[in-house]
Amino acid sequence: MRTLALLGTTALALAAAGTVIAQPAAAQPAECHSSYEPCVPVTSDVDCAGGSGNGPEYTGRVRVIGPDEYDLDRDGNGIGCEDS
Structure with a gap:
């Protein structure tokens, strides 16, 4: 089975013909906050997934x-969102 990364009508034609279309990899945010690894976007607020925060x-x-x-x-040990 061939895997192609294509866009537009060509991709639709290939998909209809049974060719597997690879989805593009999730893009990293354009700007990462320098205080966190892995990348955390620079935005108005970031909360721990599964927590009580309101994002965005x-x-x-x-x-x-x-x-x-x-x-x-919160405990200052260098690891954020330990409970998520």
Whole structure:
């Protein structure tokens, strides 16, 4: 089975012919906050996924390597969103 990454009507024609169309990889946000690894977007607020925050963005466990602007590392041990 062939895998192609195509867009537009050509992709639709290939899909109809039984060719598997690869989905593009999820893009990283254009700008990552320098205090967190892996990438946490620079935005007005980021909360832990599964927590009680109201977003607009959510993240899972992250390493905090600078000022914890989003208050994700409540116990100060360098790991944010430990319970998510």
